[in-house]
Amino acid sequence: QLSSLKGLRSGTLRIACATTAKYFIPHLLGPFCERYPGIEVQFTVANRQQVIDRLEQGLDDFYVFSYVPEGLDIEVAEFMPNDLVAIAKADHPLAQQSQVSLQAFCQADFLMREAGSGTRYSIENFFKQQQLQPNIKMTIASNEAIIHSVLSGLGVSILSAHTLAFGENYDVKVLNVESLPIVSQWTFAWAKSRALSPIAQVFLDYVNTQGRSEMQQAFSL
Ligand code: PGA
The missing domain is CATH 3.40.190.10 (Periplasmic binding protein-like II)
Structure with a gap:
């Protein structure tokens, strides 16, 4: 599926992460954006509560937590400890x-x-x-x-x-x-109620494969 977006010229990926995730998310985005230069990324850094508020307002494609909030209608992918x-x-x-x-x-x-x-x-x-x-x-x-x-x-x-x-x-x-x-576990979360956009889906595939292995190497986990 990664190759299906090779010709992609434009589109936006929105990610909101807790302040503590700002140390590794850019290192994930670097190789991704190099591969898909047409994608514009909107990256918001806030504390956990503000990220939960953004999720409730449906502002972003992905929300990154180290401890997933309870009682929300979300799907999750654990990323790394x-x-x-x-x-x-x-x-x-x-x-x-x-x-x-x-x-x-x-x-x-x-x-x-x-x-x-x-x-x-x-x-x-x-x-x-x-x-x-x-x-x-x-x-x-x-x-x-x-x-x-x-x-x-x-x-x-x-x-x-x-x-x-x-x-x-x-x-x-x-x-x-x-x-x-x-x-705890860094976890990507997204709203169940909203289908992932094609760009978000490609990013999730990247996170779950190359992205995870590169970050685990970088942090030698
Ligand atoms: P924070 O991030 O302490 O910057 O809110 C960590 C987390 O979401 O657990």
Whole structure:
């Protein structure tokens, strides 16, 4: 089916992803757009709640989540794991320990993503299951701002390992904390009520084949 669009000159593919997926979606789109230069891509980056809102309004062909919302009339394709890891500044006391207990981790100042963030949702679920609570010192609505806050000594955090890959070489250390990482699955979702456009169908085929294997190699999963 990929070849059936070879002559395609125009058309639009609309994708909305959670902010944390912005680190790998462009790397998926690169080879795809090279193959189909006539396709225009509209790529929206928002937090999980805003992506759910877009889905409910039917604004895009695909919505990317790391934790699929319940109760929506959608089809899904799991794409690859999303590991949430604990990070600290390299000279933080916890970074000197080869193993960190969850209790010790919960005592450190914690930098949390904003309400509506999928990362926050997963962190909250995790600590609830563990019957513990992180010591939230700041709420920050950006992965990059969290990393810079960790670097400036404001605290520790938990965020997707994808925020550290492909990016700048931040001097943060991934901590070996008991029961971490928190693992979820990046998933492409689309509305059942709307047939996929030919372009969206071709993109989905690409995601499920070459796209997945290239991303898994890039992240050596
Ligand atoms: P977010 O993304 O934390 O940027 O909302 C992750 C997700 O959807 O789970």
